[in-house]
Amino acid sequence: MAKPNEIRRIAKIACDLRADVVQMIGVGKVGHIGGSCSLAEIAASLYFSKMNFDPKDYTNKDRDRFLLSKGHTVPIQYASLIELGIIPREDITGLKTLKGKPQGHPDMKTPGMEAVTGSLGQGLSIGVGMALALRYAKSPAHVYVVMGDGEIAEGQIWEAAMAAARYKLDSVTGIVDRNHFQATGATKDIFDIPNLEAKWRAFGWNVLSVEGHDVGAILDALDTATATKGVPTVLIAETVKGKGISFAENTSAFHNASLTKPQYDQALAEIAEAKRNLQ
Amino acid sequence: MTAANLRTAYGESLVRLGRKDWRVMALEADLGKSTQSVMFQAEFPDRYFQMGIAEQDMTSTAAGMALAGMIPFVHSFAVFATGRAYDQLRNSICIPNLNVRICGSSAGLSDFGDGKTHQSIEDVALMRAIPNMAVICPADSIECEKMMDALLDWKGPVYIRINRNDLPFVTPVDEPYHIGKVTKIRDGKHVAIFGAGIMVSKALEAAVELEKDGISVRVINVSTLKPLDREAIVRYAAGVDAIVTAEEHSLIGGLGSAVMEALRSVSHAPVEFVGVPDTFGMSAEGYDGLMARYGLTSAAIAATAKTLLKGK
Numbered sequence A: 001m002a003k004p005n006e007i008r009r010i011a012k013i014a015c016d017l018r019a020d021v022v023q024m025i026g027v028g029k030v031g032h033i034g035g036s037c038s039l040a041e042i043a044a045s046l047y048f049s050k051m052n053f054d055p056k057d058y059t060n061k062d063r064d065r066f067l068l069s070k071g072h073t074v075p076i077q078y079a080s081l082i083e084l085g086i087i088p089r090e091d092i093t094g095l096k097t098l099k100g101k102p103q104g105h106p107d108m109k110t111p112g113m114e115a116v117t118g119s120l121g122q123g124l125s126i127g128v129g130m131a132l133a134l135r136y137a138k139s140p141a142h143v144y145v146v147m148g149d150g151e152i153a154e155g156q157i158w159e160a161a162m163a164a165a166r167y168k169l170d171s172v173t174g175i176v177d178r179n180h181f182q183a184t185g186a187t188k189d190i191f192d193i194p195n196l197e198a199k200w201r202a203f204g205w206n207v208l209s210v211e212g213h214d215v216g217a218i219l220d221a222l223d224t225a226t227a228t229k230g231v232p233t234v235l236i237a238e239t240v241k242g243k244g245i246s247f248a249e250n251t252s253a254f255h256n257a258s259l260t261k262p263q264y265d266q267a268l269a270e271i272a273e274a275k276r277n278l279q
Numbered sequence B: 001m002t003a004a005n006l007r008t009a010y011g012e013s014l015v016r017l018g019r020k021d022w023r024v025m026a027l028e029a030d031l032g033k034s035t036q037s038v039m040f041q042a043e044f045p046d047r048y049f050q051m052g053i054a055e056q057d058m059t060s061t062a063a064g065m066a067l068a069g070m071i072p073f074v075h076s077f078a079v080f081a082t083g084r085a086y087d088q089l090r091n092s093i094c095i096p097n098l099n100v101r102i103c104g105s106s107a108g109l110s111d112f113g114d115g116k117t118h119q120s121i122e123d124v125a126l127m128r129a130i131p132n133m134a135v136i137c138p139a140d141s142i143e144c145e146k147m148m149d150a151l152l153d154w155k156g157p158v159y160i161r162i163n164r165n166d167l168p169f170v171t172p173v174d175e176p177y178h179i180g181k182v183t184k185i186r187d188g189k190h191v192a193i194f195g196a197g198i199m200v201s202k203a204l205e206a207a208v209e210l211e212k213d214g215i216s217v218r219v220i221n222v223s224t225l226k227p228l229d230r231e232a233i234v235r236y237a238a239g240v241d242a243i244v245t246a247e248e249h250s251l252i253g254g255l256g257s258a259v260m261e262a263l264r265s266v267s268h269a270p271v272e273f274v275g276v277p278d279t280f281g282m283s284a285e286g287y288d289g290l291m292a293r294y295g296l297t298s299a300a301i302a303a304t305a306k307t308l309l310k311g312k
Helices: A004-025 A040-050 A071-083 A089-094 A123-136 A155-166 A187-191 A196-202 A215-227 A261-276 B006-020 B038-043 B055-067 B078-084 B086-094 B123-128 B141-150 B198-212 B230-237 B255-263 B287-293 B298-310
Strands: A065-068 A143-148 A172-178 A206-211 A233-238 B024-028 B048-050 B071-077 B101-105 B134-136 B158-161 B183-186 B191-195 B217-221 B224-226 B242-250 B271-276
Touching (some): A004 A040, A004 A089, A040 A143, A040 A215, A065 A123, A071 A089, A123 A143, A123 A172, A123 B086, A155 A172, A155 B055, A172 A196, A172 A215, A196 A206, A206 A215, A215 A233, B006 B038, B006 B101, B006 B141, B024 B038, B055 B086, B071 B078, B078 B158, B123 B134, B123 B158, B183 B198, B191 B298, B198 B242, B198 B298, B217 B230, B224 B255, B242 B298, B255 B271, B271 B298
Parallel strands (some): A172 A233, A206 A233, B024 B048, B101 B158, B134 B158, B191 B242
Antiparallel strands (some): B134 B224, B183 B217
């Protein structure tokens, strides 16, 4: 069981990550706010607590890997790497600009990034390949792959799911960010994928359902995942798209959108308020 | 002793690389008996990954292995390795410039019986267009073995196009090889024939025929289609009265296109392409008959050269 102090520490970091995302996207620049904010607690739990990941030695061959298969929400990964001191904080305004370094989707030229993703459905396969190679090299590294609940309509995800089970890859943990919205609407309206837990189970995975904004629950589930041997584990994380920014919550309108100055100020104020409430 | 069969030479070479370097891994999508990756499986079962009939997953999986420091070799028929998994090649592998080797086996029309779904006549065009991807195609088993050795140290992704059948030996055994090399394997002064793969041997046959009519032909083996040695293409194209390209590939985007890209902005003799017209393949009872159906013969090359010379 995660300790209350640790849970509070991670929850505060999640607020910082959301604030970084809002500042990165800024005023008038289009960015993937909704699916970044739904991942704040998950990213914070992985990078700042669960993962064996030393920011001073972030290319260590035995590091745990964080792969964002839903690559469009890379602002949350950039935010994590900024807070870890791997990406310089001044790069925060350079997102998606000719002069700035951080690209619109994960790119290996940005320090700390593990793979090129963004064409949806490829991240789990990449994670499986890493895990197979690392296991052969007798590395203790664990590979975490975050997928979107819209993204998993891609058939390649299920090919990779079968491969991970076939190779008994317990060093892979999948996380489905089940925020119920995709680019143009609610997943249930666009392309509903019912019985998600049963599907992953049928594909040979250990399945854990978790409240995706409850840091204690996330950390406990991640511990269960890494303690489970012989099969890969997937966390089906129930989340809120746009979490922490009231006007962006539970809508596809802020899947990839820009903020007005009043919206920007309101977003940062709400995130700061949420952080204060954690004291 | 080098096997004449290109697939056999490939499979044996992969085993040799596996012995040399523990980072060499092989991935297969249930065509191992055709691609001859089974040879590697027999010797290195723990470095051989049967990924099932799932080429897209296999391709991105190889990206993950390369990101973890390995040198994975991905296997399928050329048409599936490049077409079915194009997006995975482009995004998972070529953008980050990973050390993945893609074996496109049964390339061109060499899978004569299986027909148009299994014959790859546009794979070179597809692969050449992706930034960072190198594209190589051995003219015979001797060159295939050298190419495979060169793949251990090459930085970045490589597509290697492997014919299914026995090819005549045409390249010198003792000559050193490096990726990017364009080699003159026969000297002549009237016509230059640029060939790739099996068409190099057919170009040599055409050269012998043309010689009988007093036409002197140089034959150039363009076994690296990318990165293309532009300087060598320009040099070997100079001083002749006619230039012919010969490839077992669509006329669009393959060797002919690459040669013309190299010759742009320099004055040169008239050029004609021998290749597959803009159409799909078909089933045939034999390889030679199918090649003849599309004009991929030494006689067609010779006739093309003569037509160009007449036009002078």
